[in-house]
Amino acid sequence: MNENIRIVQNKKQGGALTSLDTLNEKTAEKVQRWHSSFDIYQETPLAHLTNTAKELGLGDLYVKDESYRFGLNAFKVLGSSFAIGNYIAGLLGEEIDKLPFARLISQKVHDQVGELTFVTATDGNHGRGLAWTASRLRQHAIVYMPKGSSQERLDNILAEGADASITDMNYDETVRLAKSKAERENDILVQDTAWNGYEKIPAWIMQGYLTMAYEAYRQLKEQRPTHIFLQAGVGSMAGAVTGFFASLFEKEKPVITIVEPHKANCIFRTAEANDGKLHVVKGDMDTIMAGLACGEPNPAGWNVLRDYADYFISCPDSAAAKGMRILGNPAKGDTRVISGESGAAAFGCVAQIMQGRDEIREMLNLGSSSKVLCFSTEGNTDRERYREIVWNGAYSDNQ
Numbered sequence: 001m002n003e004n005i006r007i008v009q010n011k012k013q014g015g016a017l018t019s020l021d022t023l024n025e026k027t028a029e030k031v032q033r034w035h036s037s038f039d040i041y042q043e044t045p046l047a048h049l050t051n052t053a054k055e056l057g058l059g060d061l062y063v064k065d066e067s068y069r070f071g072l073n074a075f076k077v078l079g080s081s082f083a084i085g086n087y088i089a090g091l092l093g094e095e096i097d098k099l100p101f102a103r104l105i106s107q108k109v110h111d112q113v114g115e116l117t118f119v120t121a122t123d124g125n126h127g128r129g130l131a132w133t134a135s136r137l138r139q140h141a142i143v144y145m146p147k148g149s150s151q152e153r154l155d156n157i158l159a160e161g162a163d164a165s166i167t168d169m170n171y172d173e174t175v176r177l178a179k180s181k182a183e184r185e186n187d188i189l190v191q192d193t194a195w196n197g198y199e200k201i202p203a204w205i206m207q208g209y210l211t212m213a214y215e216a217y218r219q220l221k222e223q224r225p226t227h228i229f230l231q232a233g234v235g236s237m238a239g240a241v242t243g244f245f246a247s248l249f250e251k252e253k254p255v256i257t258i259v260e261p262h263k264a265n266c267i268f269r270t271a272e273a274n275d276g277k278l279h280v281v282k283g284d285m286d287t288i289m290a291g292l293a294c295g296e297p298n299p300a301g302w303n304v305l306r307d308y309a310d311y312f313i314s315c316p317d318s319a320a321a322k323g324m325r326i327l328g329n330p331a332k333g334d335t336r337v338i339s340g341e342s343g344a345a346a347f348g349c350v351a352q353i354m355q356g357r358d359e360i361r362e363m364l365n366l367g368s369s370s371k372v373l374c375f376s377t378e379g380n381t382d383r384e385r386y387r388e389i390v391w392n393g394a395y396s397d398n399q
């Protein structure tokens with residue numbers, strides 16, 4: 001139901017715009033070149049869902065399928081690997097371009113940098129990517145997860161050899177726990193969000209995500225999407241992808257809409273208030289979209305969204321569930337995309353809007369001549385929940 005979706009238009013007025021120099025095509029090309037040095041690297045597919053687009057009343061629809069990323073079922077490893085690569089390049093006094101994957105994981109580099117411990121807080125996907133990178137480097141990873149995290153996501157992190165555990169705190173409190181642990185032990189905090197005085201690593205993480213955006217842009221060839229929908233937790237991914245496409249299409253920029261769950265809509269609230277302050281959500285943030293259950297925006301991501309995004313949506317869990325079901329069962333002839341709760345959120349809102357009342361469609365100018373691009377940022381990272389939703393219809397509109 002459209003009634004359940006809330007939308008605000010970006011009300012930014014004038015002022016200097018945030019520089020996109022670190023998120024532009026040149027940077028993205030460099031980051032993608034670095035990721036392509038990984039032995040496991042393959043670009044993830046861009047599903048072209050022409051028939052589904054028609055059935056929804058859209059001109060065209062593309063969904064980037066990150067369930068194929070490095071066998072890890074989510075895009076997140078792009079950020080942590082690029083951050084760790086840059087950190088180690090810094091220790092060696094070199095540029096990241098000179099440190100392709102084979103050299104990064106070599107014994108020689110290990111001997112040069114010694115034993116390192118990387119610490120983070122995560123709902124699952126970022127921690128798995130970090131643990132995967134640390135294990136390739138034969139280094140240590142310590143991963144804290146917020147209360148309510150799924151056992152399967154924890155098991156996947158443990159399987160990469162990390163020291164991982166579920167805390168009794170929410171995401172933002174867990175981030176503070178990871179931060180104090182890293183400070184106390186002199187470990188390296190690799191967090192996918194920034195704050196005053198902690199900016200370098202999160203900036204590399206945002207740049208790491210550019211590989212996903214750059215691949216999609218190349219796969220689209222000459223096509224320019226008219227609309228891009230991006231889901232946000234702290235807004236690092238959405239900020240990076242928004243910055244990239246805004247720098248590419250200075251003229252005729254696609255309409256960019258940011259999507260969050262009602263229960264963790266910190267970016268939506270910040271945009272709605274439009275008072276120059278970041279607005280936070282506290283408490284348990286009880287949503288099925290675990291990857292988006294973050295209550296404090298990344299200021300660096302927000303600056304980009306404030307300047308270049310067009311609309312902000314807050315949505316119910318049923319929107320993500322709808323997105324999972326449609327992507328898993330698209331119109332005949334279209335490629336199926338296995339998409340998890342956070343991965344399907346933005347597309348789920350597109351579907352909900354197309355099936356709902358006219359207002360939001362008209363506001364977004366979304367219709368039969370629109371070419372929509374979404375990013376399915378994870379696959380079925382919690383398989384039990386995936387079956388509950390896609391097979392058994394949990395979290396449908398009328399529940």
Ligand SMILES: Cc1ncc(COP(=O)(O)O)c(C=O)c1O
Pocket residue numbers: 074076123125126192231232233234235236237238290291292294342343377378
């Ligand atoms: C699958 C998935 N999609 C999207 C996001 C949102 O990314 P960000 O926190 O950078 O907004 C996350 C974050 O963990 C995620 O796991």
